[in-house]
Amino acid sequence: MTDPAGSGTGSVAVGRAPLTAAEVAERHARGEANVIAARTSRSFGEIFRANAFTRVNGIYLVMLLLILGTGYFIDGLFGLLIIVNSVVGMVQEVRAKRTLDRLALLSKAPARVERATGVAEVDVEQVVLDDVVLVAAGDQIPVDGVVLDATGFEVDESLLTGESEPVLAGVGYELKSGSFVAAGSAAFRATAVGEHAFAARLAKEASEFRKPSSQLRAGIDQILKYVTWALIPVGVLTIVNQIWGHAEDWRNAVRGLVAAVVPMVPEGLVLMTSVAMAVGVIRLGRRNCLVQDLPAIEQLARVDVVCTDKTGTLTEDGMRVGSVEPLGVADDRIEAALAAIGRAEGKPNASMAAILEHVGTAPALAVQTSVAFSSARKWAA
Template sequence: MGGDTAELTGVRDGLTSAEVAERVAAGQVNIVPRRSSRSLSAIVRANVLTLFNGVIGVLWALILIFGEWQDSVFGLVIVANTAIGVVQELRAKRTLDRLAVVNEAPVRVRRDGAEREIPPRQVVLGDLVLLGPGDRLLVDGAVTASDGLEVDESLLTGEADPVHKQPGDEVLSGSFVVAGTGCYTATRVGTDAYAAKLAEEASAFSLARSELREGITRFIKYITWAVVPIGALLTYSQLTRDSSFAEAITGTVAGVVTMIPEGLVLMTSIAFAVGVVRLGRRRCLVQELPAIEGLARVDVLCLDKTGTLTAGGMDLDQVIPVGEPGLPVDRALAALAACDPRPNPTALAIRAGYGDDPGWRVRFGVPFSSARKWSGARFEEHGAWILGAPDVLLPPGTPAYERAGELAATGLRVLVLCRVPDGALDAPDALTGGEGSPQAAALVVLRQRIRPDARETLRYFAEQNVTIKVISGDNPESVKAIATSLGIPGGEHAVDARTLPEDDPDKLAEILDRTTVFGRVTPRQKRLFVSALQSRGHTVAMTGDGVNDVLALKDADLGVAMGSGSGATKAVAQVVLLDDRFATLPHVVAEGRRVLANIERVSNLFLTKTFYAIVLSLLTGVAGLAFPFAPRHSTLVNALTIGIPAFFLALAPSLERSRPGFVPRVLRFAVPAGVICALAMFASFTLAHTGTSSLDQDRTAAVITLFLASWWVLVLIAMPLTWWRVVLVAAMAGLFAVALAVPASRELFALRPEDLSNDLVAVGFGALAAVALSAAIAYVRRRARKAESGCAQPIP
């Protein structure tokens, strides 16, 4: 390391085992809540202490006091919702925590004079932490030694430029190393560390902005407002009738309970939790639950070629001398590769190609930086050498520059080895720009390994109308060759990012819209690319594995990191592919689409029930009639047309890409469907009520109409009717028939199908409702499609 050896006296050996044990006993350990999950107590509270549970609990108590126990069955939904919600979230928590442990990059520390790797949670106060490129700082501290150490603090300060760190400088958790090596002493760990405090203030587990969540929250708010006045009207109308107080309370509770979409939040939570577990089985860590929604909305996928389209690692293909004869090219390359304490894939490929270290002693080194695109070292008796990008180090038009371009155009990765004056490395920034000071000695040709599953994966995204953008720091010709070989649409045309108008966001967005492949992209430009695409209304996913991808991953709507990537990359991404399989991405996107499409189906079911309950309560309250059904009737119909089917529909496969406008689409379905169901049921009950039949017989007729109408809503929502969906809807109809036919269930649910004329009229109204529902929903959907295509005004 570049720090003075004297400065390391007393700390170079790190802590002793005894000192570590003392700090562990004192609680001075780096233990912080995991980003991916919350505690058991928080999960239980979140599922028990809900508005729905409170309202239903009060109504349940009223029925237990004033009504019959059979009418209180609906109260079991509190137990069921809570138990299912807790179990599913605990299941997701276990999956997340297990994968989070796998995802945690080990921390290199020096203890008892030896370097060792330990889990992040075992770092203690005073530990000597070793740093290299790509390492994320997990605790705060003071730099002890630095060898060209550059730290990116943009995630903390917003400043994109790396900060050079010297011994004595403070470093904060949440930053990451972009170049050089060094070490620092931990001064704040656990919840005292800077990043941990930020995470606590930001409530890292809380959901990010979500149209789906906001839409459901809005529904709940409106319904809560509606329940109070409608419930008051219903109570008044029931009390003014010639009925007992207990009957009035029972009728009011039946109406209010049906208005509450008590299972909607539960189904949403289950769908997200099951999505997390399913992806976990594919070694995919979802670090934020709302990322599931982001998966479904993605329409642009930005790929960093290295590590995504190409597999990790490279092979040394050939070394082509281009300088004056007699230069020690092979030994210089071997020495440069050997002197890097944290070799990148390029250095590893050169090491594998040359084997032994020639033993050149390093006097001064400049670590690789993605901004400079080269690294170098000054050796005793052998001068200064650098290795980097030909189009950065060589003047255009020179033979070496042209030869490098020809090789890169074939898909090979090409670097140039150059001699530089001994003092040139003291001012590294002056070497860039091709001003002639580097003297080319050899072209180093590396062959990249294309992932075997890349072509099939890219074909999937093309079929799903997800646009691919290949964004790489490599030579544009090399990137173009890879893109063309994989059949990426538009891959035959590559743009050098150094020619892009960074100061004109609109122009940049226009170029990004029509271009697929970009080379020589800087980390700052990757971030600009994401913002420019988002400005055009795109939902952008970004994949990456290196520190140069961190800022773009953080700003993207969905950041996807490779499991073998840097700790900083995995820390900011919402999704981590732990097994590095690019082919996992289609499953990730498909899971997101399945979850959102199914939540929308389930929302249609629950909100239809809410709207028919609201309309029916208003009609009943104004007409002064008895409420058309008792709570036990609502429990039966809701279980067969909403509750049980919703569990299956929420977990069904779906490839439909999520579209904006969740709330308007649900309202377009639920409002007309709810109104039609309410009118049909009210008409059936009113007609039956004018005869000589009993109230139980009249309510049975109303329940038959309601079941037929809401069952047809289920059929419409289940479209297209695959074999299992046919079985599902047929089973629900069969169970209702059993409830009507079996004496015990008739007694339990107070069903009296004893007036044939009433029951036939009820079936007729149910059939009419089904016809009206089909026509209304078809009309609404047709109008919606025209509005979306610009052929008609959007329907409010």
Template sequence: MTHIDAGAELDPVHPVPIPRGKPSPGLTAAEVARRVARGEVNDVPVRSSRSTVDIIRANVFTRFNAIIGVLWLIMLFVAPFQDSLFGYVILANTGIGIIQELRAKKTLDSLALIGEARPTVRRDGVTAEISTSEIVLGDLIEIGPGDKIVVDGAVAEADGLEIDESLLTGEADPVVKNPGDQVMSGSFVVAGGGAFTAVKVGREAYAAQLAEEASRFTLVHSELRTGISTILKYVTWMMIPTALGLIISQLADETDDSGFKDALARTVGGIVPMVPEGLVLLTSVAFAIGVIRLGRKQCLVQELPAIEGLARVDTVCLDKTGTLTEGGMDVTEVRALDGADGTYVRKVLGALGESDPRPNASLQAIIDAYPDSDEWRCTESLPFSSARKYSGASFSEGNGESSSWLLGAPDVLLPDGHPTLAETEQLNEQGLRVLLLTRAVRELDDPELTHGARPTALVVLEQRLRPDAADTLRYFADQNVRAKVISGDNAVSVGAVAAKLGVPGAENTLDARQLPQARPEMAQVLDDHTVFGRVTPQQKRDMVGALQSRGHTVAMTGDGVNDVLALKDADIGVAMGSGSEASRAVAQIVLLNNSFATLPSVVAEGRRVIGNITRVATLFLVKTVYSVLLAIMVVCAQVEYPFLPRHLTLLSTLTIGVPAFFLALAPNKERAQPHFVRRVMRYAIPGGILAATATFATYLLARHHYTGPDELDAETSAATLTLFLIAMWVLAIIARPYTWWRIGLVAAMGTGFLLVLVVPWLQHFFALKLVGTTMPWGAVAIAAVAAAALEFLWRWVGRRFPA
């Protein structure tokens, strides 16, 4: 072993010479205290969500809140209290949005704390796990396979240490690190072990600088949010000229103070409903409540739009070990080969287990079955690598002899056609995992190490299937989500496990060494097969890319270092909480309870969000379309705008605001569909056109029907009745398919409007009073015709322009 003085100040560009000797004890408590006092601490906050300030700013300082706020202030001074109610609704909406996002933040932060990496630091000669924020400059940090490099440093000790820097540099091949070499935060260990000294901490570290440029909160693409942003952009451009025209037409001829105030109130009444102010709120609330619901199931959503992303997935790539099977294994049998002595074989296995300070699941099972007797001394070791698929060690035996041993995949360690492979194949067909112990005849650093190795024993391991894996796979099959099992294990063994779980096509398992290199050909093979064995880490990444090239939305699940590249490239990466730190770091979703059965809940939550927001977005945008068209008609006809702000506040609350909140949070199992903007606008535009046309027709008829001093109030009431009935029909369509609570919701909104029409003080408060019977029933008739046309048109649009 080699070491570096942990207390020395290091220059990362020109590492100091590395003295040889016993391992460094690390910093002393006094040295740690001095560094903390100087502020040399890794104080970068873990950001699993937006900060409180960002949440408040995002909910308060919006384009539409600014518009509504200005109009609200005007109404507070020139109109009765009833006409400024829309401002209080906006305050309530904003408050709800902030509270829900803060609740989601609390859930995210608490779960992130559970899943946070805890590096092993050596201080005063003692190792201990600490939080990443407690690391100080000069700390000696021990690392092994799967560990993420949390700060920049210089290697102090190395034992076959290989580090993958592909997430930082794009270089796919692992880099061998020797004492004195640099390591960068954000990379991770794929093989071997050692220790490094922290030379850059906090915001000076490389990964921290990258994090400053791209917050983890918004890395996942969200078609929902992008679509809403697109809609709001066009709404803004429509509003500006329409609102200016309305202001000019309503205020041009008003000279006295009373007339001016009334015209101003009606102008504001025309502008306010153009703003789909609740749409962004409900999207944020739906995401936030989704995070809270999943958090209760120990599912950490590191990036909120990942909930939506997984709902759009049509292909799930599953790593077998740790996903379909539990992490632990049991040794069921050791078969000595060529007359090898069983007692001697068990000593070799015990020594191999002792030689690796960070054993994987297979080696841990061997350690549990055959503890080391301390008679042998390890002189050199070759850590396990997913790319090599074997590990090795050299020993000085108790009798003074030396030997070298390899333990790994039989089909990698043996040449094709070797008779032992037939025996291995039979065991693999039973779903058992088989490792081969061979005696090496070459040095461990020899490129031809496996050549000439003598087979000594087969180690038979039994994997524990996850009890919930079969049900979860059936769920995906029922939802038309294709499952692809890709594993580094022997193809026959993987196929047997997949068959036990009922995976379609498991009998036609393919060895990934037969996969074509070209992406189009690989994509075709992936479409034709379901289960793959002997997949290398780079191949997993290539397979994800090949599936994406065919237009598939791909989720990748895994828990090991060999899954990291594929997890990063997949549309959605899902890691197990007990998996390697590197896999958790790059995944968008972490299953802290290590339960594969949680995935259906995540898919269902995503579908609920997408389906429900699509529904309520149609409600909001129908209102925007009819508001813009009504304003244009009023300008063209040069008449008073038919509504005061209080009328549209009442309509918006009963036909959009309250029902949209319940519909946005309701269960919804519809499969997520693409083209959000097109799906929403194909219904919103015809609905808005019909509503505006029917309402304006009622208003014009009422202007000819009524005479007298209260004619404008009567005309407004008739127009309001027509608009309410059409908006209620839109709500009734959106609420389908009906359940008892959906019917009750629609009925409750209708009852609310009826109370306003029959209760005298509510009539006065909202300035609504139906005069006579002819015009009110005429308004109902016009609304009925418009509703029938709307029903026909929406059905026709659904058939003619499917999403």
């Protein structure tokens, strides 16, 4: 059952009756699919406006238009500085945006849903309201939902709540998208999808762009602000002196005005600051470090302590078996036991995947009974 407005949220359907193809198509038509407009960074238009519409570019653009109005186009070559100022920042931000967009696509994992035709793997965007979603240890919850049945089901909600201890989630527990399955398996019915899901709402609030703080840029903007106010009286005095003092025609008067005003703008300071930051970005790029905005170089120079999180956040999401230390047991028995433990898992997590890679095709012991891993017990058998 869904709400009449079709807002993407609704009451929990009774039972575990999976959706038919017609019901899935109907929900897609109503916009009740798990489709989220991905936004990893600013749009190309926002990047262009942020780098092109600056105070120094505005000053040079006014001077350029004045000089072009006189017909002396060669005198307007300083207008190329507008392009240089804009391109330096734009190139880096566009490069970072494309990299982040590719990473966002790579991080998408398929979801397992139970429908009238059976269990199928679909893209997370294909999950619709009231779908029965199947999850197991290591999976991420793709949409909000209510647990229909569970087997030793524990959920890690640390990314959402900050609570490090897994939660034992039984039938009727309300799951939030963005949490992870720490142990066991479960089936739940989707109650909120797309932009109405908890993780999507949280990401939308967190992804609002805030201009990074830069003391260098703030100082330069302050200088340019004073220069802008000084340009007005200087420009007026210059044009008056050219026309009434030296009886110049208006074209030569404007040329004199531009020639007097342009050197007052500290373009060298602006350009060298941008170039210095760009060089730092290039050097970091050679070390596989992605910089989204040039002022990040300045912020990095002020860092005293770097704090890192658990494996998989800032490091590669994978493990390898370094060595096996036998404790009075023959090596062949160890390999057979490890192979049995690894192959008994229906959906091995990262640790089990590392064990399976280590044992390869080694023969396994026969498994009679198994106990799933739990973060509370901290063991599996």
